[in-house]
Amino acid sequence: xxxxxxxxxxxxxxxxxxxxxxxxxxxxxxxxxxxxxxxxxxxxxxxxxxxxxxxxxxxxxxxxxxxxxxxxxxxxxxxxxxxxxxxxxxxxxxxxxxxxxxxxxxxxxxxxxxxxxxxxxxxxxxxxxxxxxxxxxxxxxxxxxxxxxxxxxxxxxxxxxxxxxxxxxxxxxxxxxxxxxxxxxxxxxxxxxxxxxxxxxxxxxxxxxxxxxxxxxxxxxxxxxxxxxxxxxxxxxxxxxxxxxxxxxxxxxxxxxxxxxxxxxxxxxxxxxxxxxxxxxxxxxxxxxxxxxxxxxxxxxxxxxxxxxxxxxxxxxxxxxxxxxxxxxxxxxxxxxxxxxxxxxxxxxxxxxxxxxxxxxxxxxxxxxxxxxxxxxxxxxxxxxxxxxxxxxxxxxxxxxxxxxxxxxxxxxxxxxxxxxxxxxxxxxxxxxxxxxxxxxxxxxxxxxxxxxxxxxxxxxxxxxxxxxxxxxxxxxxxxxxxxxxxx
Numbered sequence: 001x002x003x004x005x006x007x008x009x010x011x012x013x014x015x016x017x018x019x020x021x022x023x024x025x026x027x028x029x030x031x032x033x034x035x036x037x038x039x040x041x042x043x044x045x046x047x048x049x050x051x052x053x054x055x056x057x058x059x060x061x062x063x064x065x066x067x068x069x070x071x072x073x074x075x076x077x078x079x080x081x082x083x084x085x086x087x088x089x090x091x092x093x094x095x096x097x098x099x100x101x102x103x104x105x106x107x108x109x110x111x112x113x114x115x116x117x118x119x120x121x122x123x124x125x126x127x128x129x130x131x132x133x134x135x136x137x138x139x140x141x142x143x144x145x146x147x148x149x150x151x152x153x154x155x156x157x158x159x160x161x162x163x164x165x166x167x168x169x170x171x172x173x174x175x176x177x178x179x180x181x182x183x184x185x186x187x188x189x190x191x192x193x194x195x196x197x198x199x200x201x202x203x204x205x206x207x208x209x210x211x212x213x214x215x216x217x218x219x220x221x222x223x224x225x226x227x228x229x230x231x232x233x234x235x236x237x238x239x240x241x242x243x244x245x246x247x248x249x250x251x252x253x254x255x256x257x258x259x260x261x262x263x264x265x266x267x268x269x270x271x272x273x274x275x276x277x278x279x280x281x282x283x284x285x286x287x288x289x290x291x292x293x294x295x296x297x298x299x300x301x302x303x304x305x306x307x308x309x310x311x312x313x314x315x316x317x318x319x320x321x322x323x324x325x326x327x328x329x330x331x332x333x334x335x336x337x338x339x340x341x342x343x344x345x346x347x348x349x350x351x352x353x354x355x356x357x358x359x360x361x362x363x364x365x366x367x368x369x370x371x372x373x374x375x376x377x378x379x380x381x382x383x384x385x386x387x388x389x390x391x392x393x394x395x396x397x398x399x400x401x402x403x404x405x406x407x408x409x410x411x412x413x414x415x416x417x418x419x420x421x422x423x424x425x426x427x428x429x430x431x432x433x434x435x436x437x438x439x440x441x442x443x444x445x446x447x448x449x450x451x452x453x454x455x456x457x458x459x460x461x462x463x464x465x466x467x468x469x470x471x472x473x474x475x476x477x478x479x480x481x482x483x484x485x486x487x488x
Contacts, residue, residue, distance in 0.1 A: 018156025033171035040253030043260040049128035056133035060088035068144040077206025162187040246384040262336035269314045269347040285362040304354030304423035311351030312435040324455040339397040346401035356411040434469045
């Protein structure tokens with residue numbers, strides 16, 4: 001757990017630095033420097049391209065996390081694994097871009113009426129898909145090397161700062177909208193170049209593929225795993241991005257922008273889990289390869305407990321301060337309290353189930369999780385189509401939340417039934433009780449007219465009561481020796 005703790009702390013700092021930058025960018029800067037239609041354009045361009053980019057690698061990303069320990073050998077340059085990975089990506093891009101090229105008229109027609117600006121800039125999707133696919137796989141390759149800090153910095157800090165600078169330049173009218181969109185894609189291209197140079201510096205990967213070694217290690221099993229997890233990865237991203245994508249075909253880009261900002265706020269809750277998964281997922285893979293059940297249990301229980309406690313504090317902080325937080329936005333973006341609450345609930349459940357997805361997907365029972373996830377994304381798509389015409393933005397939020405909760409519940413069930421791993425303890429029930437009781441009680445806490453003063457006062461009260469309750473119920477006994485106030 002030493003590596004997880006060290007890099008987990010670094011990733012935690014990087015992730016939250018990135019979140020603060022993202023908060024300023026998406027909550028303060030972009031709503032004021034871009035029109036709602038322009039903001040919606042950047043979000044749907046990214047979401048659409050990212051979803052299609054997940055098709056490109058044909059599962060090589062997931063296979064890398066699962067099987068790279070078998071190929072890892074610095075002397076042989078990992079038997080050319082890096083070159084093998086790039087071959088998969090380029091082959092997948094040729095297939096995906098070819099299919100998209102011949103069906104682009106269909107997609108453009110879906111958005112032409114409500115989101116004509118996206119239809120106008122649809123051609124930028126093609127290079128964006130390849131760039132995002134390569135970034136995704138190179139990130140995973142770095143994580144497999146247990147080198148997660150720099151990729152996390154590039155994802156969470158560098159890219160967001162670059163986008164902030166670009167939005168400011170566009171607001172000052174130094175560039176046109178055409179140039180803005182081109183440079184928006186260019187920011188991610190620059191991230192890709194830096195990431196590749198970092199991998200070259202750290203690992204000096206090989207491009208010559210040792211085909212005999214691949215055949216010896218069971219290429220068919222490798223390929224089967226990759227393909228199944230490929231569909232699962234697409235489905236996983238689909239659960240998150242479908243709301244934005246489907247909204248663009250039913251409602252104007254202005255509403256896509258409003259939903260994007262509302263859905264961004266709860267991402268603060270899941271940020272610690274994302275930071276943990278970057279380094280813990282490869283450790284889970286190593287534990288399965290070594291049949292180290294004790295380490296799996298330790299990772300699962302600790303991730304569940306700590307993520308629930310952190311997620312609970314963030315859930316309370318966001319939803320009890322939501323009125324003040326929304327006051328920071330222009331008027332058009334403010335009436336989204338219910339959307340934030342709905343998605344926040346799903347995010348808290350995700351935190352409370354810890355690393356169950358990683359434990360399932362990097363085991364030999366990965367098919368259970370993969371097929372469930374694929375089925376759920378189909379259900380999520382149907383829910384989006386049914387709920388958005390009925391309830392608009394709230395419909396998109398409910399479809400996303402329900403799908404996410406069902407997905408985590410199924411993962412939890414499979415991990416328990418297949419491996420007899422179950423992290424829920426009495427302290428889990430106590431933690432949920434604290435969250436529910438404080439949420440109900442502090443609903444009646446009065447707000448102050450001054451937004452920032454009210455935000456600060458409520459946050460202090462939430463923090464004091466939450467930490468006090470955790471201490472009283474002895475939910476973090478193992479950390480007492482780190483805290484001065486607990487020393488006798």
